[in-house]
Amino acid sequence: MTPQRVSLITLGVADLDRSRDFYGALGWKPVPTPPTVVFYQLDGMVLGLFGLEALAEDQGRPGVALKTGALTLAQNFADRDAVDAAFKAAVDVGAEPLKKPTEVFWGGYSGQYADPDGHVWELAHNPFWDIDPDGRITIPDVD
């Protein structure tokens, strides 16, 4: 069965610098990343900031203007087979497939579907992030 889990929340933002400043002003400390994305290590999960256009493309619908509240809820898995199985399970029960699981530019493997209201779920294997047996994910320290 699909685990009862959220691993990563990605907020689509109009201005990454403005959003980084906002969360920074709340006291949040990002982990080191490329300049196109911001990640915060939470307790066993991660919250990310990503440009609205880049997020739409990542969700498998390039060019779509995302509305306020645009989000991806992600579940991370230990391997690609688990991603495939979870994607199939979701589509089998009526999820709208947006992007079939595939190798993605950042070196992982990911698929995207929409639930009945259009809430987007990403199912991903990320070889660069640690995932413990309970599914809690951790971004490794970068020197």
Add this chain to the structure above:
Amino acid sequence: MTPQRVSLITLGVADLDRSRDFYGALGWKPVPTPPTVVFYQLDGMVLGLFGLEALAEDQGRPGVALKTGALTLAQNFADRDAVDAAFKAAVDVGAEPLKKPTEVFWGGYSGQYADPDGHVWELAHNPFWDIDPDGRITIPDVD
């Protein structure tokens, strides 16, 4: 500082029965709740389903038609003073206040603000849910 944490994700849905069926078909098991809401216990956090109109009202903007992706990201706190302090901290750095922290109908205490892109955060004290020192929340067993 505001803790780097997400405690509860609430998805606004057009048809609660349809959404409960969808997540149930994925194998998710809800905890006992009143019929107007559905909650899933995650690992140290909770995901909820709530009607779109009820969610808009809960966010402090009754009558607003929420778009796809409508979500509330919640942070739970051990007491009301902590809610007040976090709400003030957010507004002080530019958050749009949607609903000042106040006693709410379900017996808790909650305020809502929007981040620069309109993503809605709820800051809440819920006397009926356990919160551990790390901020992980647990819905107590109901007999």
